[in-house]
Structure formats: C-alpha cells, structure tokens
Amino acid sequence: MAEKAGQVAIVGVGLIGRAWAAVFARAGWTVRLTDPHAPTLAAAPELITGELAGLARHGLVTDPAAAAARISVAPNLAAAVDGVDFVQENGPETVEAKRQIFSELDRLAPPQALLVSSTSAIVASRFTERLAGRARCLIGHPVNPPHLVPLVELCGAPWTSPDAIVQARQIYQAVGQVPITVRREIDGFILNRLQGALLAEAFRLVGEGFVSAEDLDHTVKDGLGLRWSFLGPFETIELNAPGGIPDYCARYTGFYKQLAATPARADVYESPNVDAVIAAWPHTPAPERIARLTRRRNERLAALAAHKAAQHD
Numbered sequence: 309m310a311e312k313a314g315q316v317a318i319v320g321v322g323l324i325g326r327a328w329a330a331v332f333a334r335a336g337w338t339v340r341l342t343d344p345h346a347p348t349l350a351a352a353p354e355l356i357t358g359e360l361a362g363l364a365r366h367g368l369v370t371d372p373a374a375a376a377a378r379i380s381v382a383p384n385l386a387a388a389v390d391g392v393d394f395v396q397e398n399g400p401e402t403v404e405a406k407r408q409i410f411s412e413l414d415r416l417a418p419p420q421a422l423l424v425s426s427t428s429a430i431v432a433s434r435f436t437e438r439l440a441g442r443a444r445c446l447i448g449h450p451v452n453p454p455h456l457v458p459l460v461e462l463c464g465a466p467w468t469s470p471d472a473i474v475q476a477r478q479i480y481q482a483v484g485q486v487p488i489t490v491r492r493e494i495d496g497f498i499l500n501r502l503q504g505a506l507l508a509e510a511f512r513l514v515g516e517g518f519v520s521a522e523d524l525d526h527t528v529k530d531g532l533g534l535r536w537s538f539l540g541p542f543e544t545i546e547l548n549a550p551g552g553i554p555d556y557c558a559r560y561t562g563f564y565k566q567l568a569a570t571p572a573r574a575d576v577y578e579s580p581n582v583d584a585v586i587a588a589w590p591h592t593p594a595p596e597r598i599a600r601l602t603r604r605r606n607e608r609l610a611a612l613a614a615h616k617a618a619q620h621d
Contacts, residue, residue: 313336313338314337314394314479315337315338315339315340315392315394316338316339316340316392316393316394317340317342317382317392317396317417318339318341318396318398319342319343319385319388319395319396319398319399319409320399320426321341321343321348321352322343322398323452323453324454325341325352325398326352326355326356326359327453327454327455327456328426328454329356329379330356330360330375331454331483331484332396332483333356333376333378333379334368334369334372334455334484335482335483336378337378337483338380339378339379340381340382340387340388340389341353341380341382342384342385342387342388349381352381353376353379353381356379357372357376359606360376362610363455363456363610365610366611366613366614368613368614385413385416386416389413389418389421390416390418391418392418392421393418393420393421393422393479394421394422394424394479395422395423396424396426396448397409397410397424397425398426401427401429401430403435406427406435407434410423410425410435410439414439414440414441414445419441419444420444421444422444422446422472422476423441423445423446424445424446424447424448424476425445425446425447425449426447426449426450427447428449428496428500429495429500430495431463431493431495432446432447432465432493436465436467437467442465442468443467443469443472444468444472445472446462446463446464446468446473447461447462447463447464447497448460448461448462448476448480449461449497449499449500450485453606454485456609456610457609457613458484458485459485459486459487459488459499460480460485460486460487460488461487461488461490461499462476462480462489462490463490463494463497465493466493473489477489506528508571508572508576509571510524511577511582511585512572512581514584514585515576515580515581515582515584515585515588520588521589521590522590538616545560548560
C-alpha cells in the first residue's frame with residue numbers, strides 16, 4: 309500500500325485538512341474531501357489549489373494542476389471513504405467529537421483502511437476503545453501547516469496493531485512527511501510537550517517583566533530557531549562541549565537543574581500574568597494582520613523547505 313499512490317479521504321477540511329489534501333495530492337494520491345460544514349467544503353478545492361501553486365513557486369510540487377485534478381469533493385462521509393486506503397481525520401478537538409467520527413469511520417471505511425486522527429493532544433485510547441476495528445486506529449499529529457512542515461507524530465493506543473504503525477509510517481514517508489513514533493501514549497505527544505515547556509517559560513519571562521514580548525520572539529526566531537531548523541536539542545548540546553553530550557552534562561547542567569526545580573507554573577496562563585503578556589504584545593489580532601502574516605509565514609516556510617530539500621545531508 310505504501311509503495312504506490314493510493315486513495316485517501318480527508319475528513320474535515322479546515323486549515324489542517326486542506327494542507328493534508330495538498331500533501332497527498334502532490335504525491336500522486338487520489339484525494340476525496342468531506343466536511344459537515346457545507347461552506348467550508350465548497351471553499352476547500354480553490355484554497356487547496358492556491359496552496360499547491362504556492363508550493364510550485366518554490367519547486368515543492370512539479371505539476372500543481374495535475375495535483376489539483378486529483379482532488380474531489382465527496383457528497384457525504386460514506387462516499388468519501390468508499391474504497392480508500394487511508395483516512396486522515398481533522399475534526400473538532402474534543403473526545404466526544406472524535407468518538408462520534410471514528411465510530412462512523414470504523415463502520416463505513418474499508419476494513420483494511422487505516423483510520424488516523426490529526427488531533428494535537430487527545431490520545432487514541434480515549435475515543436477508539438469500543439470500536440470493532442480499533443487495531444487500525446492511531447494518531448497522525450502534524451505540525452501546522454503540514455504541507456510545509458513535514459513532521460508527523462504517530463501514536464497508537466495500547467490495542468493499535470504494530471503493523472498499522474508501520475504502514476502509516478511508510479505512507480507518510482512516501483508522501484514526503486517525516487514521521488516519528490511515540491512509543492506509548494502521553495497527552496500532547498512529543499512536539500506539543502516541548503513547545504509547551506518553552507511557551508510556559510516565555511509567558512513567565514514576559515509576564516514578570518524580564519523581557520519584552522517582541523524581544524522574546526527575537527530570542528527564538530533569531531537565536532534558538534536558527535539552530536533548531538536543522539539541529540535537534542541533543543545534536544545542539546553535542547556541539548556545545550568538546551566531549552559531546554557527557555561533557556555538556558558535566559559542565560553545564562547545574563543551571564538547568566535549578567530551572568527544573570522551579571518550573572513555570574500553570575498560572576502563567578491566567579490573570580494577572582496573561583494580562584501582562586497581552587499588554588506587552590504591541591499588536592491587535594485584526595483579521596487583515598493574521599491573513600498577511602499567515603501568507604508571509606507560508607512563503608518563508610516554503611523557501612526554507614526548498615532549501616533543506618536541496619542540502620542532501
């Protein structure tokens with residue numbers, strides 16, 4: 309199934325679902341779209357076509373028109389999943405919604421099709437336990453936007469078949485993503501737990517007045533982020549001490565032990581700290597600003613993806 313292009317149903321075509329459609333279509337897959345919200349579904353093909361054109365400007369898709377032609381809108385969920393090899397679900401981020409959607413998917417999708425959720429924090433055991441086909445259900449959590457940031461976290465429930473994880477990993481690799489395996493369930497998986505640790509400290513540092521909100525962002529995008537675009541944290545510290553990671557741990561972890569002993573608390577996301585952070589951010593979330601920054605982000609991520617693809621390291 310992973311060696312050739314197949315058929316995928318994209319269930320839910322908001323931002324994440326549309327990006328997934330672009331990922332699979334550019335890799336040669338036949339893509340069917342479905343969404344219970346009719347205006348969202350109607351708008352999706354044109355928006356996906358625009359994303360494919362953006363990818364083409366950076367050499368990340370060779371024939372955007374052909375990719376767009378592989379995408380169709382299904383009249384209902386049953387038609388969307390009929391005969392597919394893979395289902396990528398992108399519904400509301402609640403256990404109740406996931407339970408309802410996966411119950412339908414397990415009933416309607418072909419028995420060999422993998423049923424994969426894009427959920428960013430909810431583990432699969434919370435909504436697949438009672439399904440007859442629960443062994444084929446797992447998490448495939450992407451990074452927004454997945455057509456430009458290739459990481460996808462695979463996490464099964466205790467009853468997920470190991471073969472399902474292997475097949476999902478092969479499929480994601482075949483469509484150009486970078487899958488990682490979360491070995492056992494943990495809320496938030498890996499990426500969001502790492503992001504959450506940094507974000508909590510950012511809220512503390514800005515909220516308590518140690519740095520401005522804009523300078524905090526510069527610290528990441530013009531500091532840590534530059535290294536992190538091609539090095540992970542363990543690779544980074546390996547290069548920061550002559551003797552590699554053991555030497556780094558011996559030399560430099562004293563401060564980190566102090567920091568770990570007094571981590572940012574949950575109340576950094578509550579008043580009055582969150583009020584201080586909002587007051588420190590000198591911009592209002594106007595729709596025009598959000599749309600403009602989203603376009604800028606996507607263009608820069610596409611350029612970075614093209615650069616990394618050309619490095620062959």
